[in-house]
Amino acid sequence: MITLKNLSAEEYMLPGNAACPGCASVASLRIALKVLGPRTIVTIPACCSSVIQGYYPKSPARVPFLNTAFAATAASASGILAALEIKGREGINVLGWAGDGGTADIGIQALSGAAERNENFIYICYDNEAYMNTGTQGSSATPRGAVTTTTVTGKKEKKKNVPEIMIAHEIPYVATACAAYPLDFAEKIRKALSMKGLKYIHLLSPCPPGWRFPAEKTVEIGKLAVSTGAWILYEWSEGKYTLTGLSKGMTKKSSRKPLKEYLTAQGRFSRLSEEETKALQEDVDTQWDRFNKKLVESGTAPTG
Amino acid sequence: MILTGNYAVSYGVKVARAEVVAAYPITPQTQIIEKLAELIAKGDLRAKYIRVESEHSAMAACIAAEACGARAFTATSSHGLAYMSELVFWAGMGRFPVTMAVVNRTLAPPWSIWNEHTDLLAQRDAGWVIMMCSSAQEAYDTAIQAFRIAEDERLLQPVMYGLDAFSLSHTAENVDLLDQSVVDGFLPKLDPAKLPVYMDPDNPITFGNLLGPDAMMEFRHLTKEAFDRAPAVIEQVAQEFSKISGRPQTGLFDDYRCSDAEVALVAIGASSGDAMDAADNLRDRGVRAGVIRLKAIRPFPGREVRERIGGVKAIAVVDRDYSYGFGGIIGGELSSCLKGGVHRYVAGLGGRDITIGDFEGMMDDALSKAERGEDAKEVWWGLKELA
């Protein structure tokens, strides 16, 4: 288990990078690299993290970073892996690190291809639920009701469920995580490292400017996403779903906070009517009803 | 060994010891990667085959493999190349010495699988060395030389080479193959230390993060200078390859009977041989005809060609390609290097045959126009009325 005590004190994402104040994605990349360690090669497509690296000739990254084209993360990771293998360069972890646009939208084809081939790397999607790098345009990972510059009256469609798409590929490991729970995230990376094949982690990454909340509230918003049940922390492996962290106690509606607490804390949901808020609450309840069935089928439903 | 142009490429890539092949099937290229997949599966080539889901991913994987020190190859054609284009630029601008075979095919719509060069030429500004093969033997030889050229420390840029669909890709001829030991002596292992970009946890670097206007031009100029050195690299590699193979090699271009020519025809690709036959026929009729067959498109050997045919009375250029709103691409490029106009013939689009008679007709046409003092202009050769 990764704990605060044994989490590496080494920093592989150095301070003084170009991330916005309160950025959950850079916070999470920092944590991820602590777990992955110095013998890691990271490939990154166009996304916030490409800007966060700042300008040549400096980089905050203390491990090799290979930037690639927007759609190409998983293909790039596959190429890295093939080279390491054929050159006999052992003991190097490969990480594909991409945003929701580069994962759920333009990069999903390459990701699906790599998953079908079961390439031996970790792919982490840090999901800030819109194209934040270009100034908050809607992506297929933008949730219903959220205002972006291209969903100006609030998105009408539901968020694409990428973890389920990855589960359909029957890769060794799929997990969700949330930047507000870095140790849960870290533990999932540790587990992923112990498995061979493609490991996919989908990380909810609250974004102060894009979601429109004050920078100091990043952790609080992330925790609300989980405690209201809007975001479920779970793992999937060999056909079984398992809840992790706070989500373990969220299976009953009565244990979940009203979704409204999560929504009203963010400017992107400020246009919602009472009726729309109610509909979104129903979405969450339905999401849990369905998820609970999966837990029962997996034999992993919490007892009592 | 009797091989098609496609299989000749596969065997060339094999003996060059490519280490990563990431590829996606497309007619008429598919045989190249099928054969490589087979050679790898049988253990005849020690390499990783990545069965990618698109050409875009193929090039992304090749780039990443080169960045981790592996010799990478892919092959594509037409739509595949167009789809790959973003990463073609990435490889060129990032100086990743990937090599790629391109079987030239018409871009749809409507669907066509037949020969045209526009696919290859549309990538000409991407920072790649671009060559055109004219025979299966040359395809084999070029597949090997391409790695030497790409990895040469003076260049360090990717190399692509074209094969005409079917007339070269699927036409079998006798191809002399080289022993592994001979090629090993010619093409050393890829040394990561000389790569512009190498991903090494012991010496961590970031490649591709933002570069402001203050330095981008200077890095682009490095690539420009690399291409200034490219003609010498290509010629030297060709000469060395002639020595190990015992076969004369073409570096930048072939000059066929141009030294005393009054009319010279410039062509690329597999039909150049027919153009040379046409020049012979003209000479039989007392017309001093010659042919320049360009092998290199990038670097474009404009100055070198001008030295050979700059004083020729009439220059005819055949383009099996077109840049709409401008003209034939090779004709346009050559015009920029020559004083006076060139007679531009657009022919063979969509795979239409260009016969020896057609080449004769073009040279006759160009020479008679020059003798009459007519301005050079573009002709769509053999254009018919639509039914």
Add this chain to the structure above:
Amino acid sequence: MSKKAAISKPSEGASGLTGMWRIKRPVVDQTKCTNCLLCWLYCPEGAMKRHEDGKLSISYDFCKGCGICAEVCPAKAIVIVREA
């Protein structure tokens, strides 16, 4: 060796002294700090420096002043003050 490509090297302050961005400043009250490390865990910037003696200090050169450290501190040992 002459440059061949735009290679960036690891560096603190790759985007400059990002502490300049700060409009609010977190200040640690060492008497209240229990060294629970939550501020260090959550700081997006990695600007919480851990010292040999277990104490924590803030690298003001790079701290962007997001205020997350004060939010997550269970001992209320970090206060946010306006930058002068």
